[in-house]
Amino acid sequence: MWKINTLKKFILLAFASLSIISCRKDEENEEIQPSLVGTWKWTKTLILSGKDNLVISSTPILNSECSSKNQYIFTDDQKFDFTHFASVNNVCEQSGRFSGEYSYDENKKLLTATQYINLTYIPLSYYLNSFTINEIQIISEEKSDYNNDGINDKLITVLTK
Numbered sequence: 001m002w003k004i005n006t007l008k009k010f011i012l013l014a015f016a017s018l019s020i021i022s023c024r025k026d027e028e029n030e031e032i033q034p035s036l037v038g039t040w041k042w043t044k045t046l047i048l049s050g051k052d053n054l055v056i057s058s059t060p061i062l063n064s065e066c067s068s069k070n071q072y073i074f075t076d077d078q079k080f081d082f083t084h085f086a087s088v089n090n091v092c093e094q095s096g097r098f099s100g101e102y103s104y105d106e107n108k109k110l111l112t113a114t115q116y117i118n119l120t121y122i123p124l125s126y127y128l129n130s131f132t133i134n135e136i137q138i139i140s141e142e143k144s145d146y147n148n149d150g151i152n153d154k155l156i157t158v159l160t161k
Helices: 002-029
Strands: 038-048 055-060 071-074 079-088 091-105 110-117 120-131 135-139 154-160
Antiparallel strands (some): 038 055, 038 071, 079 091, 135 154
16 A cells, blocks of 8 residues: 555656646747837947848947937837937937837738828838847838949848847
């Protein structure tokens, strides 16, 4: 009888251990999905070769008192607010503010921001080069050949949380 109870306890302990290990592996394998929701800052601009997507140029945005006020806010109710500041005669002034609604198509990596200006809805669409939990790389619509190889390169705006 003692051997049967000991065996039952051993089997129960083995199953409990397996379930704990199994749960731990599930949590470790679970990827955190990126979210647009939050406040983002413009931290740098990249130029990628149109030929092979290699970085041609990386220019950090200087973190001055004025430029650090620039922010891109996305809310969980699909609204956005972009506020830009510029130094004019050594005075930091708000140079632009855009707000409206946004949507994101994960399959197409397409961010659409719709502004309401002068009684008109203006949709602006941006393809994302990459999107992680703390960085968004937005591809500019500008078409230029920065490295003079005959192929238009990509201008990328990098935002970080």
